[in-house]
Amino acid sequence: MTTSAHSDLDCSGCDAPEPIEGNYFVSSYPPFSCWSKEQLGAAEQALQHSAARDEIPLGLYLHIPFCAERCHYCYYRSYAKPTRDQTDEYIDTLLTELTNYSQAPAVAGRAVDFVYFGGGTPSLLSAAQIQRLLDGVKHVFPLDTAREVCFECAPQSATDDRLRVLRDAGVTRISLGVQQLNDDVLAKSGRIHRVADVERAWSQIALHGFPVVNLDLMAGLVGETDETFFASLARILEMGSMCVTIYLLEIPANTPLFHALQEHKVEQPPADWDMKRARLRRAFEQLEQRGYTIRSAYAAVRDPERGRFVYQEAQYHGADLLGVGVSSFSYFGGVHYQNQASLDRYLHSVDEQGHARLRACELSDEEQMVREFILQLKLGGARAATFRDKFGVSLAERFAAPLSECAQHGWLTVDEEGVRLTREGLLRVDRFLPTFYLPQHRNRTYW
Ligand SMILES: C[S@@+](CC[C@H](N)C(=O)[O-])C[C@H]1O[C@@H](n2cnc3c(N)ncnc32)[C@H](O)[C@@H]1O
Ligand code: SF4
Structure with a gap:
């Protein structure tokens, strides 16, 4: 399961330099x-x-x-x-x-x-x-x-x-x-x-x-x-x-x-x-x-x-995922958590406590909405109706500024159906996803 995401983006815009080293693939949110x-x-x-x-x-x-x-x-x-x-x-x-x-x-x-x-x-x-x-x-x-x-x-x-x-x-x-x-x-x-x-x-x-x-x-x-x-x-x-x-x-x-x-x-x-x-x-x-x-x-x-x-x-549409094993990641009932990341500690924790949870992150409704939106962009786009029905938000209104910025770069289009990535957008999607993060998460790292 890929779990990383690169961190040296200035998320206020999409013109930050490409990372030479560092993580890149976004698979969870918040960081x-x-x-x-x-x-x-x-x-x-x-x-x-x-x-x-x-x-x-x-x-x-x-x-x-x-x-x-x-x-x-x-x-x-x-x-x-x-x-x-x-x-x-x-x-x-x-x-x-x-x-x-x-x-x-x-x-x-x-x-x-x-x-x-x-x-x-x-x-x-x-x-x-x-x-x-x-x-x-x-x-x-x-x-x-x-x-x-x-x-x-x-x-x-x-x-x-x-x-x-x-x-x-x-x-x-x-x-x-x-x-x-x-x-x-x-x-x-x-x-x-x-x-x-x-x-x-x-x-x-x-x-x-x-x-x-x-x-x-x-x-x-x-x-x-x-x-x-x-x-x-x-x-x-x-x-x-x-x-x-x-x-x-x-x-x-x-x-x-x-x-x-x-x-x-x-x-x-x-x-x-x-x-x-x-x-x-x-x-x-x-x-x-x-x-x-x-x-x-x-x-x-x-x-x-x-x-x-x-x-x-x-997962990208909000399913519950129970992860087991060393360092595994779970998402359950709107809460992310990760298991102990070393084998000894994992074995010991399950033995002692019956589980090995190490750290967690409880998502607000808005954070769950942002999470599903950015993850679905990785599949090529997000449907307006899905977000209206599930979260009561209009994607075009809620993300108006970053959508317009990305559209100007030619990375996506927005219409009444929803948001659709162009091929150029899809090829660099992980790089511009942080533009859609809540402000408090934009400069947070993935480690
Ligand atoms: C857990 S491995 C797959 C199974 C098996 N361990 C193997 O490598 O053949 C999952 C995939 O992650 C990809 N991967 C591993 N390290 C990577 C890296 N540093 N950057 C990008 N992809 C990576 C590889 O394509 C690999 O097949
Ligand atoms: S170290 Fe193991 S998990 Fe990683 S790419 Fe090689 S074979 Fe796959």
Whole structure:
């Protein structure tokens, strides 16, 4: 689950310099520096409050924080080379935490609409462990109501035995981290897989017939050129997966790549934002020529109905999300909260208190409205009727000044239907979202 957002924007306008380093992808609001221990009581209240929330979709996020190796650019919470004992203990704790949440008054008895197993690398678990994990989840929350069950895989561990367990257990969406199809670029990023691993994984996944397969690519990796990027994309287009996601490389300060750049240890620094955006622009054009529809700021889908990404769409429209696992993020009853961010503290907290909540942020009605508006812009636009019915606001009036400013840049249009981003707007949406923030959040950081 991507959880960052860059912070060095002067949000009073859209002309601030592009960040060279720093986070960029906005996935929550208000920014993390507004979250605090003091607001944890609001999370507890939301979970205890049993007022009917049945009409609000409920999703689960399970974080598996283990990888074979750490990639140089990665900012996700994960630990390399776990032992079998560590992963076994972690699964036990995850299931304990989930069971405890299932008994909270505002959760008990509710049907689950979507589930996401993210990492780290969930496919690093063995087939037997994945079976145990899925059985354990189903024991607590029957998944037959879920419209989507998504599981993240890395190419080397997307093996036949694991995929069989996933398919039999009802996983509907596999997301495979390809990043690029060039061995030199993969090696320079510290990826352990090579092109041949992706080809093998792709054939195996195809054999199991998952309803949706998403391939993650990245633009802007060390060693990447137009040639390596578009040759990768050409092969991805031949594969014809239902979804293709293209992330633009972010280099937050907690990554080895950030430090290597600071110490001038990278021979050829990665592409700047203009270059990354130009690659994404051309990639979107090529995907459209092949019949794909651009679904969001970073993703294309071959069939917009069959290839929907419920996890993202539901969250961006205000669904409840219960996150479990180290450092996981939740949004429940209008309250954001995050779990303990270190493995030891997470295990200890669940053991001692039954949960591992670390910090929270209670949103006012207005903050919930702003949150949904900015998140929906990442899907290409927001409907006026949705906001009128749900929040009683006119988008055109409420956001008149920033909408006019962004429209002058050619990034969006506004009419009675709502707000629609242009392609140029979509390509830089994360950069101008803070223009729509409440004044007190505009200069707040995401860490
Ligand atoms: C949790 S990983 C996916 C599964 C698996 N761990 C893997 O990498 O193959 C989610 C995705 O985040 C993207 N990602 C990771 N670090 C990133 C960064 N610094 N900037 C942009 N995208 C990043 C990658 O495309 C990756 O596939
Ligand atoms: S990109 Fe994926 S495999 Fe690499 S360290 Fe991050 S979570 Fe692990």
